[in-house]
Amino acid sequence: MEFKMKPDVGYFTETEFGRLDVAGDDQYGFRPYQLLVSSVAVCSGGVLRKVLEKMRMDIEDIHIKADAERVEEEANRVSKITVHFRIAGKNLDEKKIEKAMALTRKNCSMVQSVVGSIEVEETFEIVQ
Structure with a gap:
């Protein structure tokens, strides 16, 4: 998996099922x-x-x-x-x-x- 930094907070990756956003703040993705x-x-x-x-x-x-x-x-x-x-x-x-x-x-x-x-x-x- 490859994660890219988001401009606000956290990171994301693209999977065959869609985009997965991960962040320490749940407003920006899964913790x-x-x-x-x-x-x-x-x-x-x-x-x-x-x-x-x-x-x-x-x-x-x-x-x-x-x-x-x-x-x-x-x-x-x-x-x-x-x-x-x-x-x-x-x-x-x-x-x-x-x-x-x-x-x-x-x-x-x-x-x-x-x-x-x-x-x-x-x-x-x-x-x-």
Whole structure:
């Protein structure tokens, strides 16, 4: 990726899906920590979806809620990312989903990239 400086604040890059603006001020683009949290959440969601499909679970929807805790005294670093999955489908087995969550954590490249520096907590609920 190549980022170019914007005249006001921040940077941008062009991707095949459009322009991505990134800045420390959310008036000018996504904040870097938002992209970090998004990467962990969506990577986990994508892996979870694939694992559940391989387990032949009938998934209709996965909604992801992600939050970050930051440490102001340490350059406002992200110390914890909480990812909560709301999984909808037919005949969902809680024990199988627990196994899928463990596999997801192990196989998500973004989670594995932050292990040891950012705590990642993943939870789920089954919704009808």
